[in-house]
Structures are given as C-alpha cells and as structure tokens.
Amino acid sequence: MEFKEAKNKFVQTWGALGSQWGINKTMAQIHALLMVSNEAVSMEDIMAELQISRGNASMNLRALMDWGIVYKEYKAGERREFFTAEKDLDELAVKISRERSKREIKPALKILKEVSTIEAKDSAEEKHFVDQTSKLYDFVLKADNMLDKMTEFNENWLGRLVLKIMK
Amino acid sequence: MEFKEAKNKFVQTWGALGSQWGINKTMAQIHALLMVSNEAVSMEDIMAELQISRGNASMNLRALMDWGIVYKEYKAGERREFFTAEKDLDELAVKISRERSKREIKPALKILKEVSTIEAKDSAEEKHFVDQTSKLYDFVLKADNMLDKMTEFNENWLGRLVLKIMK
DNA sequence: TTAAACTTTCAAAAATAAATGAAAGTTTAT
DNA sequence: ATAAACTTTCATTTATTTTTGAAAGTTTAA
Secondary structure (H helix, E strand, C coil): CCHHHHHHHHHHHHHHHHHHCCCCHHHHHHHHHHHCCCCCEEHHHHHHHHCCCHHHHHHHHHHHHHCCCEEEEECCCCCCEEEEECCCHHHHHHHHHHHHHHHHHHHHHHHHHHHHCCCCCCCHHHHHHHHHHHHHHHHHHHHHHHHHHHHHCCCCHHHHHHHHHHC | CCHHHHHHHHHHHHHHHHHHCCCCHHHHHHHHHHHCCCCCEEHHHHHHHHCCCHHHHHHHHHHHHHCCCEEEEECCCCCCEEEEECCCHHHHHHHHHHHHHHHHHHHHHHHHHHHHCCCCCCCHHHHHHHHHHHHHHHHHHHHHHHHHHHHHCCCCHHHHHHHHHHC
C-alpha cells in the first residue's frame, strides 16, 4: 500500500468511526486529516483533499475548535489561516471526554436525578422505577467521576492506569 | 412530578442520549422502557407506549437481543412473547462495551495496523504519518485492552475500580 | 390440516442530519 | 477609504437513517 492510499484509508475509517460514535463524518475526517499532517493545512487544501464545500469545511473546523482539539495558526506573511490538530493522544482523549461529559452526561444526570426522586407510591411498579433510576444515577455519576479522575492523572495517564489496574 | 410523566421523561432522555452515541433512538427507548418495567412487556404494549409500528418494534427488539441486553420471555398459557431488559448495570456495561469493541474497535484497529505499517519513504510527511498512526494504534489497543480488563473484574467492577484508582 | 395468533421482512415513505453555495461579513494592504 | 483576499452564515438541497405497513413467514391449538 502506498502513502496516498493509506492516508485516504485512514481518513475514511476515522470518519466512519466518528459517525458510529455520534460525531459527524466530515468533522471526524477533517480531524483525521490534520492529525496525520506534519504541518498546518489551509482551508483550501482541506476542501480539496476531502472534496467538500467551503461552508462545510468552515462549520466543521469551527466545531473542532469549540471542542478544543483543532487550532488556528497564522503564518507570517500569509493572509489565510491554517489549521492543526491536537496530536498528543492523551490530551486528545482528555478533551473529548471532558466535552462529552459536559454536553451529554451532565445534562442526563440532571434528568436522572429528577425522575429518580419522585414520590413513589406504594405500587410495585413505581417502586421499581425509582429503584432502577436511582441505581442508574449512581452508576452514571460514578463512571463520570471516574473518567474525570482517570484523565486527571495527566502525562500518559492511560499507560499509568493500565499498570495500576493490572497490579 | 408524577410517575407517568417521570417515566416518559426518562424514556425520552435515554433515547436522546442513545442517538448522541450512535444508537438509534427507538432502540434506546425500548431499552429504557424495559429497564424500568418490573415485569416483562409484550410487543403490543411496547408499540402502544412508544407509539411505534410493529416493524420498528420487531427490528429493534431483535437488535437489542443481538446485543445481549434484552431477553425474550415466555409466559405459561400465553402465545405471545414478552421482553425484559438486563437490569444489572455492571452486566449491561460489560455487554455494551464488549459489543462495541467487537463491532467497531477491533475492525478499526485492523485498519490502523495496515496503514501504520506502510513502507515510509524518506519524506517528512510520510514519516509523520507512520509515526502518528502507530501511536494511535498503540493507544487504541491499550484502551481497548483496558476496558476489557476493567469489566473482567465482574461483580461491581466499577465500584472496585474507583477504590483502586483513588488509593 | 387448517386457521388463528402472532412475528419478521423489506420496499417505499418519512424524518432527520449534513452539505452546498451564494451572499454577507471580516480583515489587511495600499 | 477602497478593494482584494479571505471566512462565515444560513436557506435550500441532498444524502442518510429511520420508520412504516402490508405481505410473507412461523408457531400452536384443535
């Protein structure tokens, strides 16, 4: 397999994986492209490589920057903007997990708390509901906190964790 | 908030969360419904509660059973089939992570391996590509193995892990 | 074996999400 | 202040995913 083919395969795969995890395909593809580029890439080049429109490129770059995993870069004497991706994988994982926690887990926890604290009447049905949603609340809260703690390690947290868990 | 309202809110929230994580809304809603039901539910009842068609119910129940998180149940003297969800959250998390690993992570790893082992010529660009995709391969492999180990604990693995990591 | 009671399948329709592209908005050099 | 070079926005179009529902399939009881 030659370089160009490999690069394309990687970008496509990363895009597909993104969709499966609720991240839009183009956003994941742009990220993939930047991750494996050794230098900052202009919007023009991104558009050309991925065959996407200007608007699409712009919107997804904005989204990636909101997630904190892609940065704008300015080159001396160049009017146009260039983009780079966070390339440190530990840092990337930390940022993604922080954002997803903030955007999705935290709001879900809020709802879980609400519904698990209703006044359960005497019916078995209602008791089971309160019991199950309470357990779910605890579980999700614990998992969310753990993710936080895990990634808080900083500097090769995944490697360290593996050691800690194995031992 | 009264029971019916809370139940509906929970089902809707779980459905929305599902979509955000690449699981279709109805599938997540059916799962939510079964999770908080204290007894097995018939397809008719699922259709009525979620206002969905027979085909939709049938397909998503099949998918949930394929994931191993919903079971068919037969009641004596009843022709129809009833469904229940895995209610143990540790077990649920284990099954979901196993399936996603098998369906998504493992195939992605295969591609990562392929593209990271191309013959890198002398250009900085190609070297960076091989370097970055190799790192990604290692990272994903390590994370995948860790998930496996984590959930292998069995019996309240999350609680135990929290202890282990905190200490 | 038949028919009633139920489930599954899948082509078509509907709903949802993503992409386009032209117009509006910015920035910078002169 | 102007215009060239570039980016963003958003109404519309396109693509993708999900849902429907009717027909085909299956199981069970008599």
